[in-house]
Amino acid sequence: MIDEEKVRDLYNNLEVIWDQRDCWHFHTYSIINRSLQDFFKQQNREGTLGKVLLAGSGGNAYGTHSEQVIHLDIAENLLKNVSNAVVGSVTCCPFQDNSFDTIICVGSVLNYVDAMETIREFSRILKDGGKLILEFESSESFEYLFTEPYKKSVGLANTFYRFKEEKIWVYSFDYIKSITEHYFFSINKEESIHLISPLIYRLTKKEKFSSKFSSLDKMLSYFDFFRKRACNKIIYLDKF
Numbered sequence: 001m002i003d004e005e006k007v008r009d010l011y012n013n014l015e016v017i018w019d020q021r022d023c024w025h026f027h028t029y030s031i032i033n034r035s036l037q038d039f040f041k042q043q044n045r046e047g048t049l050g051k052v053l054l055a056g057s058g059g060n061a062y063g064t065h066s067e068q069v070i071h072l073d074i075a076e077n078l079l080k081n082v083s084n085a086v087v088g089s090v091t092c093c094p095f096q097d098n099s100f101d102t103i104i105c106v107g108s109v110l111n112y113v114d115a116m117e118t119i120r121e122f123s124r125i126l127k128d129g130g131k132l133i134l135e136f137e138s139s140e141s142f143e144y145l146f147t148e149p150y151k152k153s154v155g156l157a158n159t160f161y162r163f164k165e166e167k168i169w170v171y172s173f174d175y176i177k178s179i180t181e182h183y184f185f186s187i188n189k190e191e192s193i194h195l196i197s198p199l200i201y202r203l204t205k206k207e208k209f210s211s212k213f214s215s216l217d218k219m220l221s222y223f224d225f226f227r228k229r230a231c232n233k234i235i236y237l238d239k240f
Helices: 004-012 023-046 115-125 173-182 197-204 207-220 224-228
Strands: 052-055 069-073 085-087 100-105 126-137 154-161 164-171 185-193 232-239
Touching: 023 126, 023 185, 023 207, 023 232, 100 115, 115 126, 115 173, 126 164, 126 173, 164 173, 173 185, 173 232, 185 207, 197 207
Parallel strands: 052 069, 052 100, 069 085, 100 126
Antiparallel strands: 126 232, 154 164, 185 232
16 A cells, blocks of 8 residues: 555655656656646637646646646645645545536646545536546556556556655556546546656666657657557546
């Protein structure tokens, strides 16, 4: 199991979550940030952004400066200089039903918690017709090839973050899809990050070297085989 208090302590002691020296995760951040900025621009043009929850934000606004943005995180130190911040867990959100028009939960927050509990909470506090954006690390990634959690619906996996080993929950795409459908969401868009670099890492165990292959993501994204084996998935959903 993953101890939420240990996760809280880990992130409370970080000066920066997305460290540029950590090439692997900074690439992940770059793709997430670009994707979200495109989303915000579109919503602002259409005037449909509304009230936004950045769930597990770590104090990162991902380019949005709306006064209607609320930050939620268990690590209070990351929220010290953030306006409209609430300390709390994504598995038990301290908000009333139907509070938000948009919920964004990225940065692999979902991999530290119970995905079903979290998505259930998001469904509760998101208005009908609202938008949910999730990013998570997949059990179908080449990183876990020939290991116990590979392709499992849910598995506890050894991975790395900031040059140290850590344990996270990993989920299959179909498992996350089934939960979101159960709680009244439909997927309208998905993106993949780290398509071939996980296989290079699996073979070499060299994080920095493997991260160089993430430059091939755009080209490989045209192939369903590689998209299915990506390390990270971003999914855009509508609540019906």
